[in-house]
Amino acid sequence: MSHWIQTPVKVGWNDCDMQGHVYFVSYLNFLEAGREDLADQIGIDRRDWPLVVTEMNVRYHSPALYRDELIVCTRIEVQSVRCRFYQRILRKHGRELLVESTLTVAFHGERGIRLSRVHELHDLYENFLKQRQGALN
Numbered sequence: 001m002s003h004w005i006q007t008p009v010k011v012g013w014n015d016c017d018m019q020g021h022v023y024f025v026s027y028l029n030f031l032e033a034g035r036e037d038l039a040d041q042i043g044i045d046r047r048d049w050p051l052v053v054t055e056m057n058v059r060y061h062s063p064a065l066y067r068d069e070l071i072v073c074t075r076i077e078v079q080s081v082r083c084r085f086y087q088r089i090l091r092k093h094g095r096e097l098l099v100e101s102t103l104t105v106a107f108h109g110e111r112g113i114r115l116s117r118v119h120e121l122h123d124l125y126e127n128f129l130k131q132r133q134g135a136l137n
Contacts, residue, residue: 003129004073007037008092011068020066027058027099031087034072035103038085042128049117051105054082058101064091070098078122082106 015026039046064070069092077084082104089099107117 003075004088005034005038005041005075007034007072007074009033009070009072009089011064011066011070013066016066022064022066022068024060027060027064027089027101030070030072030089031058031074031099031101031103034074034087035085037072038074038076042124044121044124049121050108051083052108053103054106055104056101057103058099060099062091062096062098064089064098069093071095076121076125078118078125081118083118083121 009030011022011026015022015029017023036046039049071090071092073088073090075086077086085101085103085105087099087101087103088097089101090097
C-alpha cells in the first residue's frame, strides 16, 4: 500500500442509523475526506482545480458501526483529461475491507470546456510519491 494515502476517520452518531450502522451516504463523505487529504498532501488547493465527477462506483462489503475507527485509503491514476481515484475503507482494527470505490473526474474550465492539466497533476503526484519514498528509506 505504499502509493495509498491513509486517512483516519472515526464514525460519529450522525453517520449512523438508530441501530448504530453507518448510513450508505456517510461512506461518500468518508471517501471525500480521503480525496481531500490526498489533495492536501500533494499540495493542491481544490478550489483551483475545476474537477467534475463523471462516474462513481461503490461496493459495500460490510457495515461500519458507531465509534469504529476507519482508515480511508486513496490513490490516483491520471489519464488524458480525467483522473481516477481508487479508494478503500478499512476498519482500523483487523484491517477488514468495508467499502471499495472508484471515482472518475474530468478537468473542466469555466464554460465546461475540458482542460488538460493532467501533466501538472501527474507531476505533482509523482513528486509527492518520490518525496514520500525518500522519507521511508
